[in-house]
Amino acid sequence: QVQLVESGGGLVQAGGSLRLSCAASGRTFSSYAMGWFRQAPGKEREFVAAISWSGGSTYYADSVKGRFTISRDNAKNTVYLQMNSLKPEDTAVYYCAADPYPPTAIVVVAKGYDYWGQGTQVTVSS
Numbered sequence: 001q002v003q004l005v006e007s008g009g010g011l012v013q014a015g016g017s018l019r020l021s022c023a024a025s026g027r028t029f030s031s032y033a034m035g036w037f038r039q040a041p042g043k044e045r046e047f048v049a050a051i052s053w054s055g056g057s058t059y060y061a062d063s064v065k066g067r068f069t070i071s072r073d074n075a076k077n078t079v080y081l082q083m084n085s086l087k088p089e090d091t092a093v094y095y096c097a098a099d100p101y102p103p104t105a106i107v108v109v110a111k112g113y114d115y116w117g118q119g120t121q122v123t124v125s126s
Contacts (some may be wrong), residue, residue: 009120
């Protein structure tokens with residue numbers, strides 16, 4: 001069983017920055033593929049960013065490319081999402097997800113992940 005706990009959400013003005021963290025349990029975190037997703041009110045959950053087990057490969061949704069950066073610290077069992085130049089349309093609940101046995105280095109579909117955190121609210125005011 002893998003437990004994920006997100007933190008770092010909050011209220012920020014447009015153009016501002018936030019850094020989300022996701023702490024994971026499990027002694028083999030360094031083998032997990034990790035991802036961030038978000039869900040805005042009335043919308044489906046959407047992919048934001050993903051990172052391979054080593055951190056050597058990353059992938060981003062077009063909507064956040066160049067503004068968001070996903071990274072991980074395997075020594076701390078933590079994955080991060082640095083969000084810069086935030087826009088009101090980035091407002092959503094952000095979830096991290098883990099795939100302990102990824103079939104590929106990067107997992108971009110929600111159904112590919114086995115474990116999810118509870119989410120952290122990000123609100124960007126205009």
